[in-house]
Structure formats: C-alpha cells, structure tokens
Amino acid sequence: MTIDKKTFAIMAAVLVKTRGIGVNNALPWNIPGDWQYFEHVTTKSYGDQPLDKTDPKAWSNIVIMGRKSYEASPMNGIPLANRLNIIISKNKNYKVHPDATLASSLEEAFAMAQALAKKDTRIFLLGGQKVYEDGILLSDCTHILITNIYDHSSTPVLCDTFMPEIDLNMYRLATHDELQEYIQENDIPKGKQRHMDFEYEFLLYVRK
Numbered sequence: 001m002t003i004d005k006k007t008f009a010i011m012a013a014v015l016v017k018t019r020g021i022g023v024n025n026a027l028p029w030n031i032p033g034d035w036q037y038f039e040h041v042t043t044k045s046y047g048d049q050p051l052d053k054t055d056p057k058a059w060s061n062i063v064i065m066g067r068k069s070y071e072a073s074p075m076n077g078i079p080l081a082n083r084l085n086i087i088i089s090k091n092k093n094y095k096v097h098p099d100a101t102l103a104s105s106l107e108e109a110f111a112m113a114q115a116l117a118k119k120d121t122r123i124f125l126l127g128g129q130k131v132y133e134d135g136i137l138l139s140d141c142t143h144i145l146i147t148n149i150y151d152h153s154s155t156p157v158l159c160d161t162f163m164p165e166i167d168l169n170m171y172r173l174a175t176h177d178e179l180q181e182y183i184q185e186n187d188i189p190k191g192k193q194r195h196m197d198f199e200y201e202f203l204l205y206v207r208k
Contacts, residue, residue, distance in 0.1 A: 006114060008064070008123035009143040010135055011038065012163050013200070016148050020159025021127060026073035028157045031195045034147045037202060041145065041183055043082040047120030056081040057099060062113045064106070065126040067094065072128075086112055088131065106134050129161040136164055143182060144171060144205040153197035171205040179204040 045051045045060040067089040079085035085100040086109045103109035192199040
C-alpha cells in the first residue's frame with residue numbers, strides 16, 4: 001500500500017462507554033497488549049529499511065501531540081524513543097526536551113512534519129482532547145487507529161478528557177484485513193482481547 005506522507009493518522013485508546021481517554025494527566029488503564037501495539041505501530045519502518053531500535057534517536061515515523069499529553073504519564077516530558085516528537089504549545093518559550101521539536105499550533109506541527117518526513121515516514125497524531133477535536137476534522141486526516149476499551153470493573157473508570165465522536169459521514173469502519181494491510185502486518189489480534197477487568201479491540205476508520 002502506498003501512503004501519501006502528506007496525510008496523517010490519529011491514534012487513540014478510547015473507553016467505549018464515555019469516549020474517555022485520560023484522567024488526572026495519565027492513562028486510566030494499564031493494558032500491556034495495547035501499549036505494545038501502540039509502540040509497534042508508531043515505531044516500525046514502513047519502508048524497505050528496518051529501523052535500528054538500539055539507537056533511541058533513530059526514527060522512521062513522526063508523532064505529534066499537545067503539551068498536556070507530552071507532560072502526562074507515561075511520557076512525563078520525555079520524548080517517545082525511536083520517533084520524531086513534535087510538541088504543540090502556544091507558549092513559544094516552552095522548554096521541550098532537546099530531542100523533541102516545538103510547534104505553536106497543529107498546522108505548524110503538520111508543516112514541520114511534512115518538511116522533516118522521510119520517504120516512508122508516517123505521521124501519527126496522539127492527542128490530547130483538543131488536538132483530536134481539531135485533527136479529526138482536517139482533510140489530511142485519512143486514518144483513525146482506535147483501540148476500543150471495554151470496562152468490566154466493579155468501579156467504573158472515570159475520565160476527564162475525551163475523544164470526539166467519529167463522524168460516520170466522514171469516516172467508515174474498515175475491515176480487519178484493511179487494518180492489517182495498513183499496518184503491514186498479518187498477525188494483528190482480531191476481535192476483543194482480555195486483560196484483567198478490561199477487554200480491548202483494535203479498529204481502523206478510513207476517510208471516505
């Protein structure tokens with residue numbers, strides 16, 4: 001599959017009941033299978049040359065996120081290894097880690113990503129709420145990688161940040177085969193997976 005690097009994908013884990021994505025500047029859950037999926041999808045090489053992950057500064061893909069997401073757990077102000085990190089803050093004097101890049105808006109971040117992208121680079125938008133709300137409306141957002149989280153705990157998971165609804169007039173739910181084709185893997189778990197009091201499911205939405 002040929003991916004136009006002038007587009008980007010949103011990636012998020014979302015609590016199905018409430019659309020929640022975070023609480024108190026942290027993820028509301030700890031699901032190793034979802035984190036491993038996130039790490040693999042955002043670090044892997046989508047070209048012919050494999051990425052040398054022994055070098056934490058080596059990267060194939062670009063991730064864009066807001067300041068609050070950058071400061072939140074589990075990042076805590078440390079860039080994600082093996083990815084080029086662009087952090088959005090309206091404060092032009094905001095100090096980011098030396099291995100990250102600062103942008104003052106989503107538009108500026110996306111322009112930076114275009115300028116820095118390599119041939120097979122993919123660009124991922126990682127939140128938070130405001131960044132998702134703005135990004136999902138842009139025509140350059142062509143794919144949305146969602147992990148649906150189903151909470152079966154006796155005490156409901158509370159969230160204070162949320163993912164916007166996906167407009168099915170703009171996006172369609174892709175098949176599992178399409179998800180695997182997009183990620184260039186043929187062993188992505190299909191259907192709901194179980195971890196403790198949670199079930200989770202990997203889905204892909206594609207712009208119509």
